[in-house]
Amino acid sequence: MRRPHAEDVAKRVAAGVAVRGGIRHLADADTVEHEKDDSSEWLHVADDTRRMPVRVSELSRYDRSMATHVIGDVHGCQDELSELLDNLGATSGDRLIFVGDLVVRGPDSAGVVRRFLDGDLAHTTVILGNNEDKLRPTLDGDPTYATPAVLETIRQLSDAGILEASLALFDGFPLLLDLGDVVVAHAGLRPGVPLSEQSRVDLLKIKTINGQPDGAMWWEFYDGRETVVFGHHVFRDPLGLPKAIGIDTGCVYGGRLTAITLETGVFTSVRARATYYRHPGKAYLFE
Numbered sequence: 001m002r003r004p005h006a007e008d009v010a011k012r013v014a015a016g017v018a019v020r021g022g023i024r025h026l027a028d029a030d031t032v033e034h035e036k037d038d039s040s041e042w043l044h045v046a047d048d049t050r051r052m053p054v055r056v057s058e059l060s061r062y063d064r065s066m067a068t069h070v071i072g073d074v075h076g077c078q079d080e081l082s083e084l085l086d087n088l089g090a091t092s093g094d095r096l097i098f099v100g101d102l103v104v105r106g107p108d109s110a111g112v113v114r115r116f117l118d119g120d121l122a123h124t125t126v127i128l129g130n131n132e133d134k135l136r137p138t139l140d141g142d143p144t145y146a147t148p149a150v151l152e153t154i155r156q157l158s159d160a161g162i163l164e165a166s167l168a169l170f171d172g173f174p175l176l177l178d179l180g181d182v183v184v185a186h187a188g189l190r191p192g193v194p195l196s197e198q199s200r201v202d203l204l205k206i207k208t209i210n211g212q213p214d215g216a217m218w219w220e221f222y223d224g225r226e227t228v229v230f231g232h233h234v235f236r237d238p239l240g241l242p243k244a245i246g247i248d249t250g251c252v253y254g255g256r257l258t259a260i261t262l263e264t265g266v267f268t269s270v271r272a273r274a275t276y277y278r279h280p281g282k283a284y285l286f287e
């Protein structure tokens, strides 16, 4: 596969880049350093199941004065989510989209999910994350994701009496949200593959093109028509490339919870109140 803009991308990241009308200066070029992750995150499971992503293009239903806020990986960080929503000052006409990974590793997965079940966030759009996707197979006895963090999340949801409701909620989350110029996916897109042919495993987990920890990241190759807003891969500062906007700034690892407002290109972040989960491959980002 050709690598159209790899050098360009590095230069733009180093220099600071323009994103949809706002200029976002990234602190350092090292925000695109390849990150080591759990072996489980890199595991290429034999999951060839393809499910047509839910395609939504309903911006025309909204008043043009509204704002569309896309929010990064929450991972049970309930306090930071509340603070971020306050800081965004979202009105009832605004649209909220979450990139997925509402749960696992953080302090209050049940509290976060409850807001989406019957609370103030019940009518927002959540993209399925790979962490939501770990729960059902684990309950079915598949040991692949039965980590302490996943088992603890299941316990939290069960203790709160919302385990079944949570699983049903997650079943309704789309793998991809198509807003026209912008698409939202948990992990990203495989470059060169049409939206309708993206695989489930790529939408949930893609990081490098070749699936190896030291391979080139997907966004170094991506040159599709749509700008992709994604989470899943932790950056110290948001990644703001013209075609790829990464907004997982590692709240659960002691970083920040970040949103981007699409109409303005402005990032809004709140600091984590604690390091809730120590990850050997991510700690260096936030020390």
Ligand SMILES: [Mn+2]
Residues within 6 Å of the ligand: 101, 129, 130, 131, 186, 231, 232, 233
């Ligand atoms: Mn993820």
